[in-house]
Amino acid sequence: MRHLPLAIACLALNATFALAEIAVPMVYLEQEIEHPPTLSNLDTRPSDLGQAGAMLALKDNLTTGTFMGHKYQMETIKVPIGGDLVGAAEEALATSSFVILNAPAADVLRIADLDSAQPALLFNTSSSDMALRDDACRSNVLHTLPSDLMRSDALMQFARAKRWDKLALIAGTHNTDIAFAEALKKSAAKFGMSMSAEKTWAFDADMRRNAAQEVPLFTQELGKHDLLLIADEIGDFGRYIAYNTWLPRPVAGSEGLVPVAWAPVVEQWGAAQLQSRFNDLAQRSMRPQDYAAWAAVRTIGEAVTRTGSNDPEVLRAYILSENFELAGFKGRPLSYRDWNGQLRQPIPLVTDRALAAQAPMEGYLHQRNELDTLGLDAPESSCTAFD
Incomplete structure (x- = not known):
C-alpha cells in the first residue's frame, strides 16, 4: 500500500505524456555531386557521409521522445547528379516542415526560396559558404556546419x-x-x-x-x-x-x-562516448559533416522536448532565443546566432593523431558570447533576413 501514491503518480504522468503525443517527421535531402579527382586515392568518401550523423541523432531523439510521447521519423531522399532536386524538395516539404540539407550553397538557396519552404525549417549541414551566413542568408535556413x-x-x-x-x-x-x-x-x-x-x-x-x-x-x-x-x-x-x-x-x-567541426581525436567532454556510438552505427569515424547533420537533428529534438510543440514557427523562435542550448560534446553549450542562423560552436584544432587546442583561445573575450569571436559577428554581418 505504501507504493500506491507513487503508482498513481506514474499513471498520471503517463496519461499526461499520452495527451502530449506529437509527430515529428523529418527529411534528409541530399544532392549527389561529382567530386573532383585528387592526386591520391587514399581518402575514400563514405556513401553515408552526413546521413549517418543524422541517423545517430534520430536514435538519440527517439530515446527521449519515446518517453515523452514524441514520434520522430526521418525519410532519406538522395537526388542523383542531374536529377530534379527542386521536385525532390517539393516532395519532402509536402510531408515535413523539417528538412536536413546536404547540398551545395546554390541548391540550398534554390530550396529555401520555394514557396512551400517559407513556413519550414531547413538546416544547412554541408556548405561552409560565407554568403549563406551573410548577404545571401535566408530566414528559414539554419547552419550547423561552421563557416569558412x-x-x-x-x-x-x-x-x-x-x-x-x-x-x-x-x-x-x-x-x-x-x-x-x-x-x-x-x-x-x-x-x-x-x-x-x-x-x-x-x-x-x-x-x-x-x-x-x-x-x-x-x-x-x-x-x-x-x-x-x-x-x-x-x-x-x-x-x-x-x-x-x-x-x-x-x-x-x-x-x-x-x-574542424569534429574529428576522431576529440575525446574530452563526453565526446568519446559519442564517437563510440557513431562507430557502432556507421562502422567508421565521425566526420565534420556527420557532426553537422547530428547537430541539426538533435536541435529539432531538443526544441521539441523543451516546447512540447512540432510547429516550425514555435521551434524556430525557441531555437533562436537565449533559452536554447544544445549539448554538443565540445565543452560548452551550443546555441544559434539570432542574426544569421549559424550554430555557435568551439572549433577543435587537430592533427591526425591529437587535439592540439580548441578555439576560442583563452583571452579572446566578447560582450555577448566568446564563441562569437569565431566567424561573422553581428556588426560585421550583412544578413537582414533575421531582423
Whole structure:
C-alpha cells in the first residue's frame, strides 16, 4: 500500500505524456555531386557521409521522445547528379516542415526560396559558404556546419597565441580552396597578422614521386615566414607539402594543423562516448559533416522536448532565443546566432593523431558570447533576413 501514491503518480504522468503525443517527421535531402579527382586515392568518401550523423541523432531523439510521447521519423531522399532536386524538395516539404540539407550553397538557396519552404525549417549541414551566413542568408535556413571564416578565425587565434605572425599561403584552384584562402586572409587581417607571400598550386605532375624535388623549389619563393597555410579543401596536394618545404615551418589550414567541426581525436567532454556510438552505427569515424547533420537533428529534438510543440514557427523562435542550448560534446553549450542562423560552436584544432587546442583561445573575450569571436559577428554581418 505504501507504493500506491507513487503508482498513481506514474499513471498520471503517463496519461499526461499520452495527451502530449506529437509527430515529428523529418527529411534528409541530399544532392549527389561529382567530386573532383585528387592526386591520391587514399581518402575514400563514405556513401553515408552526413546521413549517418543524422541517423545517430534520430536514435538519440527517439530515446527521449519515446518517453515523452514524441514520434520522430526521418525519410532519406538522395537526388542523383542531374536529377530534379527542386521536385525532390517539393516532395519532402509536402510531408515535413523539417528538412536536413546536404547540398551545395546554390541548391540550398534554390530550396529555401520555394514557396512551400517559407513556413519550414531547413538546416544547412554541408556548405561552409560565407554568403549563406551573410548577404545571401535566408530566414528559414539554419547552419550547423561552421563557416569558412569560423574555421580560419580559430586557426588565426591559435597562430596569434604562438606568435606566428608572419604567414605564407599556398592555395589550390578549386572553388572551395579559393573560398577558404579568402577566409584565411580575412582572418589574418582581423587578428593583425601579415600575409607575406601567396602562391597558387597548379601542378599537374604526380607529386607522389616528385614532391621531394618540386615542393622545395616551389616554397623557396615564399621567403621568410612563421607558418605556412594550405588551402586545399578537396585534399589534393596538401599532404605532399609538409616536410618538403624549403624552410622548416609548421603547416596548417587544410593540412597539418586543421580547424574542424569534429574529428576522431576529440575525446574530452563526453565526446568519446559519442564517437563510440557513431562507430557502432556507421562502422567508421565521425566526420565534420556527420557532426553537422547530428547537430541539426538533435536541435529539432531538443526544441521539441523543451516546447512540447512540432510547429516550425514555435521551434524556430525557441531555437533562436537565449533559452536554447544544445549539448554538443565540445565543452560548452551550443546555441544559434539570432542574426544569421549559424550554430555557435568551439572549433577543435587537430592533427591526425591529437587535439592540439580548441578555439576560442583563452583571452579572446566578447560582450555577448566568446564563441562569437569565431566567424561573422553581428556588426560585421550583412544578413537582414533575421531582423
